[in-house]
Amino acid sequence: MHSLDQTPRVLVLLAAFNGMAFLPAQITSVLDQQAVAVQVVISIDRSCDGTEAWAEQLAQQNPRVSVLQRGQVFGGAAPNFFRLLRDVDMTRCDYVALADQDDLWHTDKLARACQQLRFTGAAGYSGNVTAFWPGGKERLIDKAQPQQPWDFLFEGPGPGCTFVLAQPLALALQTWVRQQGQALQPVDFHDWLIYAWVRAQGYQWLIDAQPHLRYRQHAHNQLGANAGLRPLLHRAWQMGNGWWLGQASLIARLLQLHEHPFVAPWLQGQRGGLLQLAMRAGQCRRRQRDQLLFFLSCLWMVIFLPGRGRLPCALA
Structure with missing residues (x-):
């Protein structure tokens, strides 16, 4: 150095x-x-x-x-x-x-x-x-x-x-x-x-x-800034269709965290694990607004998509 x-x-x-x-x-x-x-x-x-x-x-x-x-x-x-x-x-x-x-x-x-x-x-x-x-x-x-x-x-x-x-x-x-x-x-x-x-x-x-x-910011940004209604709706769609769960699960496995007591319950997107994750939303996002959205999204998954391996992961 x-x-x-x-x-x-x-x-x-x-x-x-x-x-x-x-x-x-x-x-x-x-x-x-x-x-x-x-x-x-x-x-x-x-x-x-x-x-x-x-x-x-x-x-x-x-x-x-x-x-x-x-x-x-x-x-x-x-x-x-x-x-x-x-x-x-x-x-x-x-x-x-x-x-x-x-x-x-x-x-x-x-x-x-x-x-x-x-x-x-x-x-x-x-x-x-x-x-x-x-x-x-x-x-x-x-x-x-x-x-x-x-x-x-x-x-x-x-x-x-x-x-x-x-x-x-x-x-x-x-x-x-x-x-x-x-x-x-x-x-x-x-x-x-x-x-x-x-x-x-x-x-x-x-x-x-x-x-x-x-x-x-331009038409060919791979992700871009999360500013405005359209990007927000796009990310909401990603949170609900299973894409973010796949990425979060992949990262957890690459980091050898798949058996960690925090990770294992939600890794497969099961109802109980998602409910536990919802209750720990404050540990999963930095911004308070995003913590609330994370909590609500987890609850939505628990109610509507149990056991289908889908999770509202956060914005990269």
Whole structure:
């Protein structure tokens, strides 16, 4: 780990796919980070808009940028990030950060994260973001409520594009990702799984209330900001159709928590287990509003969908 008088070395892992509309501006905001030494590694899901050629040309022109061998089809951000975590050499940095292709970073984003990790002793960092839309609308996405004992199984700590990991944690995570192999393929959200793994291993995670990233919203966001009626209805539908249960159950099993007394009763979506989960909603979500919704959703499952393996898990 770097000393106070050394510039932190940050390795940025960026996953891209058909990113030419926004990627150049995002890369510029990453390379313009102040008070840190940045190296960027890009993994590109096979694209058709010139992303691969553009990134390779940038890497030839800028020694701080490199591109992993192209040609693979990942089909989503999660397997692309798992590829980065598995294959990139992380031994020559102090911190590892994740980056999407379409955001805009404040120039102090990484310096702030490194400072917070160093002075709090936390191993993992995420932060609030300012979501913005093409028409000029902006909204704070606040994920910085107090962490709860089991929130990591049901929600993430903010967008993965805010994640920064201390190097020892990143190396431990890399070892685990390599061990899992194809078992990670069904995971839809890498950031939710990373947070869950970090918390399950007993590491401290910090959620920063100060936003240092502009979180671009557009038609092709894989998840996007939970703002407005339409995203809320979409997530309500996911909570009721069994998708979230599948993800929470998968994460619990990957983390070897499936036999834990808290997890086992609800893992199969049985009525008694869901009722127990409803009564412990305060341990499963950070925001009080979300705790109430979680409680009500569990009760809905108990009444209308007993024994069908469905659970209202939380937003990633």
